[in-house]
Amino acid sequence: MADIEETNKADAALRTEVRAWLDANWDGTLQPDQDKWNLSAATKAWTAKVLDAGWAVPTWPKDWFGRALSAEQADIIAEEFARVGAPGARQDKSNLAANTMLAFGGEALKRQMIPGLLKREIVQCLLYSEPAAGSDLAGVRTRAERDGEDYIINGQKVWTSGAAHADYGMLLARTDWDVPKHKGVTFFFFPMKQPGVEVRPLRQITDESHFNEVFITNARVPAANIMGGLNNGWRVLQTALAYERATMGDRPRGARISATSDDLIALARHYGRLEDTALRQDLAAVLSLRKLNALNNARAQANLEQGTSSSVMSLGKLAMSRILHEEARVRTAIVGAESLLEGPDHPFGDDANFLAFNAYFTSIGGGTDQIQRNIISERVLNLPKEIEVDRNVPFRQVRSG
Amino acid sequence: MTTSEERNAICDAVRGLMQDRSSETAVRSTMETPQGYDPALWAQLVELGIVGLLIDPEYGGTGLGPLELELVMEETGAALLCSPLLSSGVLAASLLSACGEKNAQARYLPGIAAGTTIATVALTGDAGTWTPEGVTVDARSANGGALLNGVASYVTHGQIANLLLIVAKTGSGLGIFEVDANASGLTRSALPSFDRTLRLARLEFANTPARQVGQMGWPAVQEALDVALVALAGEQAGGGRRIFEMTVEYAKTRIQFGRPIGGFQALKHMAADLMIEVESSTSAARHAAEQLAEKTNQAEEAVSLAAFACAEAYSKVAATAIQMHGGIAFTWEHPAHLYLRRARAYAQLFGSPSLYRERYLTQLGA
Numbered sequence: 001m002a003d004i005e006e007t008n009k010a011d012a013a014l015r016t017e018v019r020a021w022l023d024a025n026w027d028g029t030l031q032p033d034q035d036k037w038n039l040s041a042a043t044k045a046w047t048a049k050v051l052d053a054g055w056a057v058p059t060w061p062k063d064w065f066g067r068a069l070s071a072e073q074a075d076i077i078a079e080e081f082a083r084v085g086a087p088g089a090r091q092d093k094s095n096l097a098a099n100t101m102l103a104f105g106g107e108a109l110k111r112q113m114i115p116g117l118l119k120r121e122i123v124q125c126l127l128y129s130e131p132a133a134g135s136d137l138a139g140v141r142t143r144a145e146r147d148g149e150d151y152i153i154n155g156q157k158v159w160t161s162g163a164a165h166a167d168y169g170m171l172l173a174r175t176d177w178d179v180p181k182h183k184g185v186t187f188f189f190f191p192m193k194q195p196g197v198e199v200r201p202l203r204q205i206t207d208e209s210h211f212n213e214v215f216i217t218n219a220r221v222p223a224a225n226i227m228g229g230l231n232n233g234w235r236v237l238q239t240a241l242a243y244e245r246a247t248m249g250d251r252p253r254g255a256r257i258s259a260t261s262d263d264l265i266a267l268a269r270h271y272g273r274l275e276d277t278a279l280r281q282d283l284a285a286v287l288s289l290r291k292l293n294a295l296n297n298a299r300a301q302a303n304l305e306q307g308t309s310s311s312v313m314s315l316g317k318l319a320m321s322r323i324l325h326e327e328a329r330v331r332t333a334i335v336g337a338e339s340l341l342e343g344p345d346h347p348f349g350d351d352a353n354f355l356a357f358n359a360y361f362t363s364i365g366g367g368t369d370q371i372q373r374n375i376i377s378e379r380v381l382n383l384p385k386e387i388e389v390d391r392n393v394p395f396r397q398v399r400s401g
Numbered sequence: 402m403t404t405s406e407e408r409n410a411i412c413d414a415v416r417g418l419m420q421d422r423s424s425e426t427a428v429r430s431t432m433e434t435p436q437g438y439d440p441a442l443w444a445q446l447v448e449l450g451i452v453g454l455l456i457d458p459e460y461g462g463t464g465l466g467p468l469e470l471e472l473v474m475e476e477t478g479a480a481l482l483c484s485p486l487l488s489s490g491v492l493a494a495s496l497l498s499a500c501g502e503k504n505a506q507a508r509y510l511p512g513i514a515a516g517t518t519i520a521t522v523a524l525t526g527d528a529g530t531w532t533p534e535g536v537t538v539d540a541r542s543a544n545g546g547a548l549l550n551g552v553a554s555y556v557t558h559g560q561i562a563n564l565l566l567i568v569a570k571t572g573s574g575l576g577i578f579e580v581d582a583n584a585s586g587l588t589r590s591a592l593p594s595f596d597r598t599l600r601l602a603r604l605e606f607a608n609t610p611a612r613q614v615g616q617m618g619w620p621a622v623q624e625a626l627d628v629a630l631v632a633l634a635g636e637q638a639g640g641g642r643r644i645f646e647m648t649v650e651y652a653k654t655r656i657q658f659g660r661p662i663g664g665f666q667a668l669k670h671m672a673a674d675l676m677i678e679v680e681s682s683t684s685a686a687r688h689a690a691e692q693l694a695e696k697t698n699q700a701e702e703a704v705s706l707a708a709f710a711c712a713e714a715y716s717k718v719a720a721t722a723i724q725m726h727g728g729i730a731f732t733w734e735h736p737a738h739l740y741l742r743r744a745r746a747y748a749q750l751f752g753s754p755s756l757y758r759e760r761y762l763t764q765l766g767a
Binding site (some may be wrong): 003265268269275277280281282283285287291292293294298299302312315318319324370372373374376377378380381382383384385386387 | 499649652653661664666668669670672673674677679680683684685687688706709710755758759761765766767
């Protein structure tokens, strides 16, 4: 009991401290950034201020801008920031590059990169997938060859967001072709702004361009920029991917034109369809999926806070992809013939089509639903692994095409 | 309010009892008996305070609430317990409490908590809607009491109960009546239940003498039904989890084509999808229990969600479990069909998934 009271007292003191700091420093005038790859000077200045105050990465060690707090206490900080709408707190949960760097970077590299990553001054992108290495990510063919203090990189990467703005890319490249595929890849913090790096935008099925192809020809990266050690890239990638997947199960993108498209009840009301009993059944079923996923996440979170790990966490992305596809189906049924049309004059038709197409972002990106099911069944349910014909074969001899 | 350690202790005790006394063999033997439950096991449930879990200590009960009830039901549901717990300790006890009539509570709750009274509630007619419109018993007053006429069906454990609480139409809305098990003009017939672990009866009333319990009508019934739905959701979540675990274990040991069938993606992907159903169903049942325990304004919405989500998840998990097992689960000797029978029965009992989907949507403001 005494312990619980002590914790409550510490929690209350922390909340008071955050609140007082926000009262003194946050005036609510900071404008949200339109382009997340090109942050305003004001956003960067605010982010730096939050970092100096110790709110950016509260669970990190004190030597590294943190306060060594528990996740529960750090959530108090996030809650207070969310309450006033201030950004910048709790990057220890969201900043993929900074977290991976803290875990796997060498001392000098960490000192060089972490402040800039946390202040959002260094923009980074992900250089994982390749045309011939999608679901089979360990099959990357981009080459990294040692040349003095550097490695020389040659290859092609794809599905890279923000490549044109990025200062660095988190690059997975092959450093040993004579061992099986997982054992010959290395993770580099790769400088993007150099000759030999060419970025070409990809046009998506949504007619948007958020991703790029990156062509790398004789570009260089210092050996000191290796993260997690030579040929240990697969392990580093697992950590980085876990951060990515956790955020993908969290908050997917909503409608592009009208917020009403995200509210299926409001949309059905707008179309005068709320009396349709068949649609009502469908609506209730699809709305329940999102609620159930939220309840699962809350239960997983509660388990984590009690110190028991939760396998429920791994279900989030797969569940979300079903939610998005199912919502898209019902939304299209509500909108009906208007989904023949697009553009701002037909917002609900446009949104219905956009969301139906963009659902694949979640069901393919960051590991397809099928890969997610393999992961859940193998790592959570402990079912046997699928036979892998390339598992113990030197990568040089693995069939490709 | 119990602590989580106390709740764990209750669940451990119930789990232990289920392992000892409600094994598959025990369930198979009990489900073939006329009364449909094991009196010795029933006495042990009484002793553990499970039968009187919801009943006030003033009347000899344990005085706990929906939160503890739901967790206990996860254990009994996993073991396919055959007992009148849901009828007597949950539905009838909740209805008596919801009625607010002290006399009736003092008369019956101690017996229910002690397990000597087995009570049940008759609240729907042959159409089985579990809605106010579905009531097909009429009450008229006579000699300071009442006489009932009509039919009530799908009455859980109605054949063996010694206290019958009947929902009937009166001149001023629905009322709740108690009827003695030996009352004149009462005909009780056992119904052939597809889920043999469950007992159902049809009651016919021909000028059957009855006594009205309090002045509450359907609101009290709905309050009791909501508690019963949370209990049912717990059993569904627990049953779904158990048959899922059995299926995953089987997939690890059954060898075909020289390797465990659980290594084939066709089965692995089914298992991953079922895991979402199992976890969602646990989350929905526990969420409903929490909301009901704290009497929040989202309680009704949460109960409706659990009612259809847990029902459909259990049906899907139990049905897919048979497919994943293959031929072995098409036999009577394999327990998978017992779970599917239970899942299909519980998806209709106390109202269909479509009823609760509609209620959920209404509560969301549509």
